[in-house]
Amino acid sequence: MSAAESATPIQRSQVDLLEFIDWSGVECLNQSPSHSLSNALKQGYRDDEGLNLESDADEQLLIYIPFTQVIKLHSIVIKGSEEEGPKTVKLFTNKEHMGFSNVNDFPPSDTAVLSPDNLKGKPVVLKYVKFQNVRSLTIFIEDNQSDSEITKVQKIALYGSTVETTDMKGLKKIEEH
Numbered sequence: 001m002s003a004a005e006s007a008t009p010i011q012r013s014q015v016d017l018l019e020f021i022d023w024s025g026v027e028c029l030n031q032s033p034s035h036s037l038s039n040a041l042k043q044g045y046r047d048d049e050g051l052n053l054e055s056d057a058d059e060q061l062l063i064y065i066p067f068t069q070v071i072k073l074h075s076i077v078i079k080g081s082e083e084e085g086p087k088t089v090k091l092f093t094n095k096e097h098m099g100f101s102n103v104n105d106f107p108p109s110d111t112a113v114l115s116p117d118n119l120k121g122k123p124v125v126l127k128y129v130k131f132q133n134v135r136s137l138t139i140f141i142e143d144n145q146s147d148s149e150i151t152k153v154q155k156i157a158l159y160g161s162t163v164e165t166t167d168m169k170g171l172k173k174i175e176e177h
Contacts, residue, residue: 014161015159015161017067017073017159018041020068021065021066021068022066022067022068026063026065028053028062031055032056033056035053036053037063040155041065053152053156054153055150055151055152059141059144059149060100060143060151061140062103062139063139065138067134067135067136069163070135071160071162072132072133072161072163073137074160075123075126075160076091076139076156076159077118077155078153078156079120080119080144080152081145081152081154082119083145083146083148084148085151085152085154086145087143087144088111088112088142089111089141090103090111090140091108091109091111091112091139091140092106092108092140093130093133093135094136098140103140109130110126112124112126119145132163
């Protein structure tokens with residue numbers, strides 16, 4: 001394995017987008033009441049291997065993450081166990097109010113089949129052109145590695161950058177002469 005292959009694909013210009021998540025709008029459908037999304041997404045909790053997000057009625061999870069500003073999403077880390085960790089993950093940008101009944105009505109912006117390396121923390125690099133003006137991200141975890149009833153997610157981390165926006169208050173009106 002060359003040095004380039006062993007290096008993480010997260011570039012220096014990409015940052016952990018945790019601080020840009022609008023926590024008041026975050027939702028997760030089919031989460032276990034005692035093993036909720038904050039265990040996998042929030043700072044501190046997501047680095048504790050004893051804490052997990054777990055599915056409830058079946059293996060599927062539908063996670064909605066709005067952002068406080070427009071972002072560009074480069075890659076995503078989804079950690080989980082070899083047996084109960086997520087397998088097929090579909091990502092949708094800027095789709096609100098998705099449910100299990102209509103999630104298959106929309107084409108995903110990208111689909112990832114997580115490998116054992118991904119479940120240990122190797123980032124999934126996304127189709128960057130499809131994640132340029134992201135106001136919200138919906139993550140649909142369709143199944144898990146062993147087709148069991150419960151999916152467990154230990155960590156979700158999003159990497160990318162903010163979209164530079166013009167500060168309209170900072171502009172000065174040019175006076176006509």
